[in-house]
Amino acid sequence: MADLSARPEVTEGQQTLTKVSAYDKFIAKEGIPNITGFAVDDVRAVEVKPWARLDCLGTYINLDGTAGTNDAYVAEIPPGGKMAPEKHLFEKDIYVLSGRGATVVGDDPNNQTSFEWKEGSIFSIPINVSHRHMNGSGTDPARFLAVTTLPLVLSLFHNEEFVFNNPFAFTDRYGDNRQYQGEGRMYTGNSGRVNVWETNFIPDIETFTTFTWKERGAGGSSVMFELADNTQAAHVSQFPVGTYKKAHRHGPGAHVIIVSGTGYSLLWPPSAKVPEDVIRVDWKRGGLIVPPNDWFHQHFNGGAESARYLAFRWGSQKHGFVFDPGEADMSEKLGGAQIEYEDEHDFIHDTFQETLDKTGTKSKMADFIPRLRS
Ligand SMILES: [Fe+2]
Incomplete structure (x- = not known):
């Protein structure tokens, strides 16, 4: 029987594993800032940069106290702008920091619902349901803060296709359209x-x-x-x-x-x-x-x-x-x-x-x- 307590011999050409969380890898390629540290002085004033994936401006915020379990980001939709539609296998709670707009919700293009929001609103779209946020003003930007479970979900499954393009419908989470x-x-x-x-x-x-x-x-x-x-x-x-x-x-x-x-x-x-x-x-x-x-x-x-x-x-x-x-x-x-x-x-x-x-x-x-x- 092999002695499992012994360190195995290194064979020629054997590679060394490198550890990286799928979340860290993902946000590194997002192309927007990532604010770290203990606290943020004013999320209404943090700098946001063009965010190609979501067609808006944004910055991630990963503060020490999350311990990598959840994260935040600020997204800003330019006047008259629409963010890219998205669906995903993580939860996302949103707080509108400034401006006003609307969100269209639903996987079936022929059966969608929508609701309007403004500064001070909070909302969440049920997990893995398609949605799209749009600015309701032609002159002022709209800015919101999102807190999400992406770090936990993406690091656990480490497969972006699974997290961002998954056909499963969590119908048990839908609730009633009047909830919007x-x-x-x-x-x-x-x-x-x-x-x-x-x-x-x-x-x-x-x-x-x-x-x-x-x-x-x-x-x-x-x-x-x-x-x-x-x-x-x-x-x-x-x-x-x-x-x-x-x-x-x-x-x-x-x-x-x-x-x-x-x-x-x-x-x-x-x-x-x-x-x-x-x-x-x-x-x-x-x-x-x-x-x-x-x-x-x-x-x-x-x-x-x-x-x-x-x-x-x-x-x-x-x-x-x-x-x-x-x-x-x-x-x-x-x-x-x-x-x-x-x-x-x-x-x-x-x-x-x-x-x-x-x-x-x-x-x-x-x-x-x-x-x-x-
Ligand atoms: Fe507390």
């Missing part, structure tokens, strides 16, 4: 603590009603979204002037996009020293942060108006998956992944107070942190 007009259904999330709106299209994320989610702290409110029966999910979170949310941690790939307000986030790995190793990211409308896998992160409203963000992320309320956030709104002391206000380092509130003092904004945190009232 903003109709949907409200559910209770599986924790019993959140509301979940299921649809394919939301006309305006900036004004969509949010619901109190006291477990995440300080007067904050949220609403969860299930779009196009995806494994990716979304939510909007709003927090009042003079407040901040509790720190928590979960898996990779949560793209947090600032919709309104100004403030900052603190991020640190569980093994880090607080405050020495804490990273601060200041943000405003258009900011994008992806907290790294299992890092604590905490969002602070540092401005004079309420702050709202949209998150495209793993963690569907319907489809369990390896990157589920788990009990991210429950104290670590109870087996969850959240730091309650009374357990946080004094640095957290002290820094917040210093930030507010610079603008003369009053903190409301004494209502939530007992030590501040003594």
